[in-house]
Amino acid sequence: MTSPLPLAAVILAGGASRRMGRDKAAVPIDGPDGPTTLLQRMVAIVSPRCAPVFVIAAPGQALPDVPDVNARVLRDEVRGVGPLLATGRGLRAAAEAGLEHAFVCAVDMPKLTIDIIDTLAGPARRLGVDVVLPWDGRDHYLAGIYRTGLHGTVDDLIAAGARSMRALVDAVDTQRIVMTEQAALTNVNTEADLTALIPPKFSQQSH
Template sequence: MSYDTVAGIVLAGGRSRRMGQDKAALEFEGVTMLTRIAEAIGERCTPVLVAAPESSQAYRELSKESDLQWVTDEQDGSGPLGGLVAGLRAAAAAGAEVAFVCATDMPLVHADIVDELLAGLTPSTDAVIAHDSQRDHPMAGVYRTGTADALQALVDAGELRMLAAVDAISTRRVGVSNADWLTNVDAPEDLHRIRVAG
């Protein structure tokens, strides 16, 4: 199936405790990690939205220096699931039926992952998430924007986990052709490792 508009949503509201500083603002290949990710998915997605509350470090440090569209109306303390809901609603308002969603700590993400996940979306499927040999990656997936209300119900019930979201809606899991796209940078040693490898 083809879609006229596929939005991109970068979840950037995390506290980056293990990194010790905001991951979105970290330098990677000469730009911030947020810029690197937004440029990559922007090859397939319009608009690219950044979901982060105004209280987040990412918003405070980067929103005035960026041309990205920020979505700041997620509920405080609602975690990445709250950011997903806010992003999906903003994407729907922009006319997108589906959105590619990723975290702000995936600097190796490539535009081709959007194509590969979209190829797995069927009329009866609400979301398609990446899966590797070890685990699901709910923060690397395409989601129908119409699932926002169902996911909001989870947030209202106190649920914060992204895996709860994919269990609550009709979700397919697919392998992607390059597992490096799914690399997360959670701590300084992770960033060092991919810089050396690159």
């Protein structure tokens, strides 16, 4: 059996969260081990498989404590320019840490599993492509494995005015892995999304 592909993790936590109405990273949820936040939950999910973990936050953004010793918080230089710049920052940090691949994800995927990461890691190792994404009828740009050396490509795209993850994926060698729609790939964009995915343990006290 081949050894698993070494991976860093890049968690993008600096989005404006307009539909949620508040900073997603600090949104409280019920975790398997008790109350937590979306950011803490995402670090707990990826850290058993990926190290180091880089949390990319906006300038001045307040974050909940991240106790994992392998997690580092990095700040975007500019607020509100989209996920491409933040991804490049994380990939550069992962490359400097000596990793050739990183799992890049959003902070709002509390049902993500290591199985999803490993399903993508196999093709990333075998095929030698730049990006491996899950596809369930749409691309999940922020749940994929990226070569860390792509940070240079990101810099070039940003300099040319690009801001979207699609611009990066379209510019490099990308492999899509067909998957079924599932909770592990679901983003929580509103309070209703969160409640549907993780129902509160105590919806109402009995009278």
